[in-house]
Amino acid sequence: xxxxxxxxxxxxxxxxxxxxxxxxxxxxxxxxxxxxxxxxxxxxxxxxxxxxxxxxxxxxxxxxxxxxxxxxxxxxxxxxxxxxxxxxxxxxxxxxxxxxxxxxxxxxxxxxxxxxxxxxxxxxxxxxxxxxxxxxxxxxxxxxxxxxxxxxxxxxxxxxxxxxxxxxxxxxxxxxxxxxxxxxxxxxxxxxxxxxxxxxxxxxxxxxxxxxxxxxxxxxxxxxxxxxxxxxxxxxxxxxxxxxxxxxxxxxxxxxxxxxxxxxxxxxxxxxxxxxxxxxxxxxxxxxxxxxxxxxxxxxxxxxxxxxxxxxxxxxxxxxxxxxxxxxxxxxxxxxxxxxxxxxxxxxxxxxxxxxx
Numbered sequence: 045x046x047x048x049x050x051x052x053x054x055x056x057x058x059x060x061x062x063x064x065x066x067x068x069x070x071x072x073x074x075x076x077x078x079x080x081x082x083x084x085x086x087x088x089x090x091x092x093x094x095x096x097x098x099x100x101x102x103x104x105x106x107x108x109x110x111x112x113x114x115x116x117x118x119x120x121x122x123x124x125x126x127x128x129x130x131x132x133x134x135x136x137x138x139x140x141x142x143x144x145x146x147x148x149x150x151x152x153x154x155x156x157x158x159x160x161x162x163x164x165x166x167x168x169x170x171x172x173x174x175x176x177x178x179x180x181x182x183x184x185x186x187x188x189x190x191x192x193x194x195x196x197x198x199x200x201x202x203x204x205x206x207x208x209x210x211x212x213x214x215x216x217x218x219x220x221x222x223x224x225x226x227x228x229x230x231x232x233x234x235x236x237x238x239x240x241x242x243x244x245x246x247x248x249x250x251x252x253x254x255x256x257x258x259x260x261x262x263x264x265x266x267x268x269x270x271x272x273x274x275x276x277x278x279x280x281x282x283x284x285x286x287x288x289x290x291x292x293x294x295x296x297x298x299x300x301x302x303x304x305x306x307x308x309x310x311x312x313x314x315x316x317x318x319x320x321x322x323x324x325x326x327x328x329x330x331x332x333x334x335x336x337x338x339x340x341x342x343x344x345x346x347x348x349x350x351x352x353x354x355x356x357x358x359x360x361x362x363x364x365x366x367x368x369x370x371x372x373x374x375x376x377x378x379x380x381x382x383x384x385x386x387x388x389x390x391x392x393x394x395x396x397x398x399x400x401x
Contacts, residue, residue: 045144047094048140129239134240188208290308300317319335
């Protein structure tokens, strides 16, 4: 079985953060989202992985993953080009997949329990596809599966106005090779895309049973800023206490703190875990870093209160303010305006920003 990892898309819901890089490389607990997917595939025994790229961020993704050897996998890159739907992305991988079955994994998803159970369930039967499902509160925003009393899939529909259930397809699928012939016959939906739900529905109507697996534990689609913060919080719940960096005897550090080598916590700083702090970062005097915060590499913090926040990296935060529930992009400078006249906020804000002052 092979893996097909989708790493295209524009990341429009994460702008302006994604103006300068692909959404799949945004960090959750200081690890790019895409790496979680690669690890899930490997843990399920899938080491031959095709990564489908769009127009944006190709070089950055290839630089991160390389040939896959660092992760114990073999990576082949496949260029989709224009994003014409998930089924189109899957179809682009036909030559790579060959005659094998394959897992298709959306690269901006994070799943607590991994995909081993989904893969094993599919391999135990004769299925046209296997789908991972989870109950959601907003089913009109997802592809939805309708099942009978025995849990067998009877119908799928994409973003229905009147959802037949609240069980959403979460972006992880297993397919037999038959899906490629179905994709070739698909017509674009009302959104102008080739929908993967339509492909699965056609497989079902052609007599191919569809395996369904309800995901236990949490799952996050990291397509919006709040989703990144939620995923960061969930992953940090299990972070190890690994204080490899330098901690002053006059600093106060409690809870589980993942402190990378060459990171420093200086005298007068307070850290309350769970927290992740990357290499080259300095937590200076008067700084409070509260729970569920991830601070990327090469940051400088001083005299600031930060909590439930993701700092991507290479940033300087020296404002004597409280920053909570925030996603702060790379190479950001947040300083103090206390001595400025006239008094007031001084901002340079990118397109599609969201501020609360």
